[in-house]
Amino acid sequence: MLRLSGLYRYPLKSAIAEPLTDIQLDALGVVGDRRWMVVDAQNGRFLTQRALPHMSQLLARHTATGGLTLSAPGFPALDVPLPDPDAMLRGVFIWSDSLYVPDAGDEAAEWLSRFIGKPCRLVHVPAERARYIAGNLSAEQKVGFADGFPLLLIGQASLDDLSARVGRPLEMLRFRPNLVVEGGAAYAEDSWRRIRIGDVEFRVAKGCTRCILTTIDPLTGERSADREPLATLKTYRARDGELYFGQNLINQGGGELKLGMAVEVLE
Template sequence: MNKFFLSGLFIYPIKSLGGISLNQATLEEKGLQFDRRWMLVDEEGTFITQRKYFELAMLAVNIVEGRLVISHKTQPDQNISFLLDEDNGKSFPVVIWNDTATAVEVNETVSKWFSDFLKFKVRLVKMPVAEKRMVDPRYASNDEVVSFADGYPCLLIGQSALDGLNEKLKNPVKMDRFRPNFVFTGGIPHIEDSFKTFYIGETLFLAVKPCARCVLITIDQQTGEKGQEPLRTLAGYRTVGKKILFGQNLLHQHLGTICVGNELRVVEWKMEVM
């Protein structure tokens, strides 16, 4: 019997900007601490992502001494930072896909920095702790809530899934294109499709829905350049119902601490596997 172990742990504090690799993270109600708690919005309050603005891939994010630090990957002198708990108290509705949530602006200086970078007016907003953005009720099991992530608190991908994809590609891609929270080792490619309930360490998760992929995975996270891969190759063997699937969206049943090296123990398996 295969054993599975957590080999990667990632958060993406600002939606659609660079991620942070961690050795340990706290799992809160909305997902991993600091994950997708901030987001860029346009003047109408609609979310901004790499799907349209590829250059966002070039912004790295780090947490340093209680501050969120944003810097350009090739021009490190182009940077800005702010306190993790900072906001100017100005709340307003924002739109993420079909959801509307309440957000607060961090401050006008930070918003101007991002506006200058993108060359149009945007605001950087934060999700208040008390805000309740509900998970799609078709998949929720206990009125779960989510941050500014696309739809679910956490995303899981097996390293073998990426390895299997890269064997089919002329130019291998990195895992950062897929923006997982959890990466694990062990098993055949896409074995996570067959997980139903499982533990990572002492925390129970429910795999509720495969992750449908979009143009974002064609953007090189080191250069900000867009191509056709790996979406074109994945379409050839991972298309189900006109959607290209890669990874599993998760709901967590407990709060707690997740660490790289934790064993992933499957409790229930799905009867049908892709």
């Protein structure tokens, strides 16, 4: 039987994952997932581990009042209030999208600039300012600061197979999924089109293309000297010049997911 064996969210884009036993879903995917982002102070472009591997050591957790607590080795924790959704709007760029979102203020910017090592700003995306999903796959569905889709699913058997090919265990968090499913064959998720977990249905939008971020050890922030797992993925998961691992999902409505829930393949 297929079941949920892992649930994760990422309060701040490209920062440390938050493992959870249950999650809520809303119009943007997992509630609180990638609603905050660090951008270059000069040009507004989003910053990630791709160019800044030490972001893997940055911890961000939601506060009870909707804000964010930032912490990192050698840095004092900082509580950042939720910014006014209509004040201090800043133009930001994420991939090909541009949008205006609230800036979290100078104190957060100064803290993050010291950690990042360059001038940057912290921004938040309220639901009403979210962007539409890439490729117009859904006329209504929006997404926050995730790369392109609300959720990412990976089968545990797929990771086990990749680890065996690489020759060492790989951490699931290299791939930054929201949902991990166990009980199926390796890469079974490639053939799914619609699934249901609890009362929530999901549409499988497309395979997830993988990049240099997967070569970063999520615990240490160090890159793999042998460029794994990309080197191995290139031998059997390449298509049209891209490497694929995992599936992007779009949730059809809100609801709750809990670890251990059955996963039903509808199509």
